[in-house]
Amino acid sequence: MQATPTAPTGTTEIVWHERRYRARAIAGGAAFELYADSREDGFHPTGSSFHRFVHASEVTSPGGELLLAGVAPVSIPVMPGADPATVHRYSQNPRIGPAERALVSAVRATAFITVGTRMVKPLSRHQVARQLTSAPVVSGVCFREFDVAHLRTPEDRVVLAADPDDARDTSFALRWKAICACDYQSTEASHFPGLVGVPGRERRGSMVLGTGFLPSGTHLIPEFVTAGIADLPLTARAEILAYTADGNEVALFQYQPQTNVWDRMAGARHRDLVNRIPGLETGRALFRTNPSVHAGLMGEHEGARVPVTADPGHGFSVYARGATSRSPVTRPQRFYTRARWRDIEVLALGRNEDWVRLRLSQPDIEAIMTTDATCVERGVYECWAPLAELENPHVVLVDYPNGNHPASC
Structure with a gap:
């Protein structure tokens, strides 16, 4: 009507x-x-x-x-037996046969990410609080905004939750722009075979099916995870959003890398939404990130290697307080640290004196038991280990495209 x-x-x-x-x-x-x-x-x-x-x-x-919209929707090949209902049924079954998996993989491969694709990650209230007070990075399971744009109410967005929240009247999300397609992988079993077999007692949120799609009875939504489950640097003007019961999207905070702050965007009319985030001072408008904790993005500027920030569509600029430099940044690279501990491949995320925080890069039940790792959010497992016990710690560099410079990825 x-x-x-x-x-x-x-x-x-x-x-x-x-x-x-x-x-x-x-x-x-x-x-x-x-x-x-x-x-x-x-x-x-x-x-x-x-x-x-x-x-x-x-x-x-x-x-x-x-x-x-500028983003390609998931497409189903024109062939007998390949209709939306059939593909959806296969996408929800982690034990499909080779022929069915080939069809699902072909459909999943049509979900492209390009430079500037808007990505979103659901956040719980506690994750919002941590995001505002920690390094400007993002990791874990995420989605193209295009694929979940119709999930506007907290009730609908529960299906996306990676860290289930007990509050159902408001939901939160982080939104940023992709720097490069190489920063993301699908959640297919070929990329993360161990996640499919993780039992419910060791999970947060819904299981990872290994088909590359979100577990859902009604939606066919492609899942992504940050490459190797590593931290990715947040891009300029990333946003923390709130979704209300009537389907309104409210921008609460915006990340400003040149001043190292999350700037509150929501006015007094949305004070109640901000007040739902635990641990925040009433009326606080700026949340400063620690400039000494860099997000892992470097480039060449005036002959020196310097920290830089990314603004997809507008290039890279020097990561410094104040106005953006007009001089070009070349050879932008993302870096992170890999190592082994107890014969398990891990990412080294941060130090606390003689201890280091680790994340499993290929989670499976054996690695979880060996390292006594805890599931901090869906698909992400972390633990602490003595720094002296790390084996072969080394820095991994990922080249980004920039102008005429192609990416090695």
């Missing part, structure tokens, strides 16, 4: 499930908010009408919003 005249301005007419609705494009055209003048299945009250959110790939629109 069509919405009443009280529906928000900027609406268009679309067709969904063979019915016409008034709708508003959101997330750059990746999803639509539909309006109806009476309650229908899946619609919820909003003012004097009813609304729900659907992905742009599910509707027919004369406006071409899906093309304007």
Whole structure:
């Protein structure tokens, strides 16, 4: 049914499930908010009408919003037996056969990441607090914003949660832009075979299926994980978002690398959302990150190797307080430290005197038991170890593309 005249301005007419609705494009055209003048299945009250959110790939629109979104949707090959319902059923089964897995892998391979692709990671309230007061990095399971743009309410976004939260009236997320496709891997078993077999008692959140898709009874959502489960540097103007029960997206904080701060963007009207984050001082507007804790991004500037920050679409700049330098940065590289401990491949993340914090780069039940690692969020396992026991610690460099300089990855 069509919405009443009280529906928000900027609406268009679309067709969904063979019915016409008034709708508003959101997330750059990746999803639509539909309006109806009476309650229908899946619609919820909003003012004097009813609304729900659907992905742009599910509707027919004369406006071409899906093309304007600039991100390719997951595509299913044209072949007998390959329909959305079949692919979804296979994507939810970690024990499918070789033929079925080949089909799922072919579909999963159509989910591309390019420079500037907007990525999101769900956060619990406690993870938001840690993000504001720790190094400006991101790691673990994440998604293209395009694929989850229709999940706008906390109830819908529970399926994405990597660190389950007991609060269901508000959900939070981190959003940033991808620097390079090489920073991300799918969660297919070929990349992380051990995660599929981790028992429920050693997990947080839902299991990793090994098909490259999120466990969901209704959605076909491709999953990504930061390459090797390593930390990635956050890009300029990364945001911490809140989603309310009525489907509103509110930008709470924005990362400003030139001043090493998270700047509060939400005004007094959204003070209640900020107050839901534990441990924050009431009314605090700036959260300074420690400039001595660098995010692992370097480049050449005026003949010297210096810390730099990334702003996909606008290049790299010197990581320094104040105005961005006009001089170009060349040979940008991400770096991190790998090592072995108790014959297990690990990432070295930080030191505390004679101890070092480690993360399993290939988690499986044997590695978890050997290192006594704890699941800190979905798919991420960490522990502490004596620094003297680390074997073969070495720095790994990842070259990024920059202008005419191609990436080695």
